Amino acid sequence: MIRVLLVNQDEIPHYRIPIYNYFSEYFRCHGFELLVVSGGIQPCNPHSVDFNFAEITLSISSLLTFIRTSHIDVVIFWVNLKHLFLLPTCFASKFILRKKIIYWGHGRDLAHPNAMIKNLLYASQLAMSDSIILYAPHLIKYVPRAFRKKVFIANNTLNIRYRPISREMRHLYLSYYGIHTRKNIICAGRFHERKRVQHLVDAFNSMNRPDFGLILVGPDPDCTLANVQGCNIFKLGPIYGERLLDLLSAADICCIPGAVGLSVVDAFYCGLPLITEAGDESPEMMYVKHGINALVVPQAGVHNLAKALLLLLEDDVLRDHFSCAARREISSTGRIETMAAAFVAALHFATQS
Numbered sequence: 001m002i003r004v005l006l007v008n009q010d011e012i013p014h015y016r017i018p019i020y021n022y023f024s025e026y027f028r029c030h031g032f033e034l035l036v037v038s039g040g041i042q043p044c045n046p047h048s049v050d051f052n053f054a055e056i057t058l059s060i061s062s063l064l065t066f067i068r069t070s071h072i073d074v075v076i077f078w079v080n081l082k083h084l085f086l087l088p089t090c091f092a093s094k095f096i097l098r099k100k101i102i103y104w105g106h107g108r109d110l111a112h113p114n115a116m117i118k119n120l121l122y123a124s125q126l127a128m129s130d131s132i133i134l135y136a137p138h139l140i141k142y143v144p145r146a147f148r149k150k151v152f153i154a155n156n157t158l159n160i161r162y163r164p165i166s167r168e169m170r171h172l173y174l175s176y177y178g179i180h181t182r183k184n185i186i187c188a189g190r191f192h193e194r195k196r197v198q199h200l201v202d203a204f205n206s207m208n209r210p211d212f213g214l215i216l217v218g219p220d221p222d223c224t225l226a227n228v229q230g231c232n233i234f235k236l237g238p239i240y241g242e243r244l245l246d247l248l249s250a251a252d253i254c255c256i257p258g259a260v261g262l263s264v265v266d267a268f269y270c271g272l273p274l275i276t277e278a279g280d281e282s283p284e285m286m287y288v289k290h291g292i293n294a295l296v297v298p299q300a301g302v303h304n305l306a307k308a309l310l311l312l313l314e315d316d317v318l319r320d321h322f323s324c325a326a327r328r329e330i331s332s333t334g335r336i337e338t339m340a341a342a343f344v345a346a347l348h349f350a351t352q353s
Helices: 016-029 062-068 086-095 116-128 137-142 145-150 167-176 196-206 241-250 262-267 283-287 301-312 316-333 337-350
Strands: 002-009 032-038 052-055 074-078 100-105 131-134 152-153 183-188 211-217 233-237 253-256 274-276 294-297
Touching: 002 016, 002 062, 002 337, 052 262, 062 086, 074 086, 074 283, 074 337, 086 100, 086 116, 100 337, 131 137, 131 145, 131 337, 137 152, 137 196, 137 253, 137 283, 145 152, 152 337, 167 241, 183 196, 183 241, 183 262, 196 301, 211 241, 233 294, 241 262, 253 262, 253 301, 262 283, 262 316, 274 301, 283 316, 294 301, 301 316, 316 337
Parallel strands: 002 032, 002 074, 032 052, 074 100, 100 131, 131 152, 183 211, 183 253, 211 233, 253 274, 274 294
Antiparallel strands: none
16 A cells, blocks of 8 residues: 655645545545645534544654655645745655655646746746646646646545535525525635625625625635625625535525635535636636636626626526536536546556656
8 A cells, every 4th residue: 555645734624624535535445545744624624534634743854754754655745835844845755755746736826827936936846746736727837848747637626415405495594694685696715805705795785686685604814804894795704514505505696706716616516606707717717617607707897797696696597507507517527536536647657657
């Protein structure tokens, strides 16, 4: 059995626990034993931890000691360049401990894709790596051509095992949160500036429809929602696990004007069409098909966004078509099995090279 260490930066987010649970079982069936290290697990995690996990201080010395004493064969790094231990640990793992190393990420900082120094550092890590795992096919343009033969695409997704609530039960779930509006837009995820939530709030308020509700659910570390106000705007704070999926199932459409992130996977799984603005290069945009399961509008004032919201909220037939297409998309291209298979392919490539 080949021992694989996955280094998860900082604390492991809630959503990655079911992914690592699945990876652990899937890898074992293909001859790989998975171990995960991180600085801890995000508080209030609703999921059981069924994979081999160790909480350690993430530093060069602690990681190299763990790799050596645990007899690790391959190291997968899910670590941003802002962590100064990353490149020295990659170098020492590769050239001193003689381990195989794998990069997992975007291939570049998508928020600053033209940052020269940072891109040189990315190129250094990619050069050292025996395999490169990218979140989405369109990100391969950020990988130098010389390294593309060792690239594997693991469509970024979630491990969801949930049965959406019935249409008849929606009002019960919404009323629990004091929501009694006839049609509801939901925006879920971490509320950073790059999500452009204020565009959604302005568009929602401009419609002036007392029968519409706007549900904002998720942590707000940057206090982005501090000044958000308006009639029928419901700021619910962080909600995770099945309670979040219940809320999504009870809403009518999802709107994330900026970086959609993995929230679109949750939304599509629950049959919610998406409305977003153009310009986002998040990996998860690979699931978004304009005019089929989503509407992608220009970033040109609130008019386009409000028009798209109104269209999908009022046209039940069109919304149902988009809803079915959203479920089909995520069930075909967003399967956790496909993601895990790409990791195994990358592991085979690295260990046989």
